[in-house]
Amino acid sequence: MTEVATKGELLLVGCGNMGRAMLQGWLAAGFVRPDDAHVVEPAEALRAEAGALGVRTYASAGALDAGFRPAIVVLAVKPQVMAAVLQAYRSHVTESVVVSIAAGVPVSVLETGLGEVAAVRAMPNTPAAIGKGSTVIFANRRVSVQQTERVTRLLSAGGAVHRVEREALIDAATALSGSGPAYVFHFIEGLAEAGTQLGLPPQTALALARETVFGAGALAMAANTLPAELRRQVTSPGGTTEAALRVLMENDALKGLLSLAANAAHHRAVELANEA
Template sequence: MTEVATNGELLLVGCGNMGRAMLQGWLAAGFIRPDDVHVVEPAEALRAEAAALGVRTYASAEALDAGFKPATVVLAVKPQVMAVVLPAYRSHVTESVVVSIAAGIPVSVLETGLAAVAAVRAMPNTPAAIGKGSTVIFANEHVSHEQAERVARLLSAGGAVHSVEREALIDAATALSGSGPAYVFHFIEALAEAGTQLGLPPQTALALARETVFGAGALAMAADIPPAELRRQVTSPGGTTEAALRVLMENDALKDLLGLAATAAHSRAVELAGEA
């Protein structure tokens, strides 16, 4: 039996940007066959995009076969509607491991809506669409070893997978890796804008900003020394980089700004949990 055959049927609830990115990753990695994937998505346009990938699609939970018992269920709906959505799937998840990627939604909400279910709370990020993402997971006590391994395989199609022992740390990961790509995208925007202000053509400035962030990130991943040492290696005394870093590092300006940003994201994640 091949590995893909051991993964069983999968139900994806919600196929917006993140859900579709994850689905594309699973199919591209050969984690699961398209005809073993069932997608519930009420939006017709998004449902059509999912169907184009060769998976089975449904407009609502009520359209699923009454006896449908998928091995894995992935919940990719907005946090604000999670509690309302869950009861419709209670009869389908009695033998499933349920994975939620909704920010701020604690495992207790899943357990309330679905009863004593094997539940995993996960926080992926958008680079998972190209296999370069980071996902942090927390599993409740009902998750078996086999289910935990299956979930890790599933999420590893999008990149690295990290497990935490305390659920509260998921909110911290949300502030770092979950929201982090947006911070980097904004940094690229700002760096490109700085280039245009210095006289570079906009297209050239944007290309240089993208390539610089990509290259620096790849070097940081490949190097066996910490980023601080990489920074020191490229900073010549009295040179241009030192002049720039003096602005960014004086009074911990950039460090404090990122700290404030991450704290705001963390606080919102905690608020979402309370609202749930």
Template sequence: MDDNTMSGPLLLVGCGNMGRAMLRGWLDAGFICADAVHVVEPAVSLREEAGALGVRTHVSTETLEPGFKAALAIFAVKPQVMAAALPAYRPHVAEGVTVSIAAGIPLASIAAGLGEVAIVRAMPNTPAAIGKGSIVLCANERASAAQIASVTGLLSANGTVHRVESEAAIDAATAISGSGPAYVFHFIECLADAGVNLGLPAPLALALARETVEGAGALAMATGTPPSDLRRQVTSPGGTTEAALTVLMGDEGLRDVMRKAAVAAHRRAVELAGNISA
């Protein structure tokens, strides 16, 4: 155990794919001991998978001890059920900090369900499942510096954590990092399809597309060089890459398409937040 270790208890509400992957990251990183974690998950199969990690599991709040108080509670449930689920946890989270990773639910809506407590809203993305996530968070005024630091330490086991001051930035980040993996997966699809169109066997085309995206991303992270410079370094005048970039960077090219896609995702994030808080 190190200085970032929590003594607990930690309460995880919901243990689906994202919740379980994040929990495994916290345990593997030594952020908390398994016996200090309580998971509430009504689905039998998901509860059994959580139990296999050595944590304590519960069907509902009814099997939590009446005096149970979470130092840190994480809600990893579907946005549609949050409003109905929150009130039952009021007695158990009043003295700690609550983290919501449910997309589109504003801090004010969470406080309406839990009361005036310390709350952090976080937006992870799917690479958090392998410790490579990009996670954006913001906190309400009741969250102390120590609590925010504790949450940041917890989530850092799942990837890189960025703190923002406004919820508007969370909605913008949803359009970039939250939905972004799907954009990259689609790019891989398209690149592989282009390879097949040029005559490559489908398995080879897909392997080349995956490896190219992985390698280019790793290079961009490792060097810290601006991507525009990296692009120029691989683009020889009159060469094959320049020929391709003439298409990708032309009118209605990739930059314009990505901006339109991000605007559409951001608009939907704002709409969802408004619908939930209404």
């Protein structure tokens, strides 16, 4: 039995795509027992999906027992509604560490809505659903060492966890790893489409694109060398790869485009914080 499973209950507020992915990871890893997990989700269909995992579900905060004091509260609601839902949980979090995964919502919003609470702002990504994600966290001064360790352990069910000491860096991480999977999925789309244009059957082109990205990523993780060196190793002078890279690297075309994309995501994360 794991440490998290034996020391208090967990409340998950919001069980959409990201919330459900995280919950599935916690249960699969044994970090949370179904009997210790409580989910508040207003949408009936999403609540039913959570219930099918064996956890306790509620339509609203009002349905929770008045004396309910979970050890960990994870807020997985949309950034635009975060401030509006916090007050309903204020009485339940006096002994909790509160973890928010809402993009762009600063810790100050959690503190305004919940009071003097131990708060962690986290930015996970969707590969956490299969234990291959990246999560970046920032903790306020009220979070104890033990609480930090427990939150880190819980989030590690979804993959790697990285802590930053300045909250502003969460917005930078959002632009890189939080939004990053969508960039990669779009790259796979484009690579597969290029394959069909070259005459490959669509199913074959898509399979090759997926496998290439998966394999290259796994090699980059396993290798004890930088990506630039791996690129050089596969680029034979005068070969096909060199011809392709000449297009991608001319005037830093691909790097420049990725920089523009990441900066747009970062700008929106900051906007969300201001809106919150």
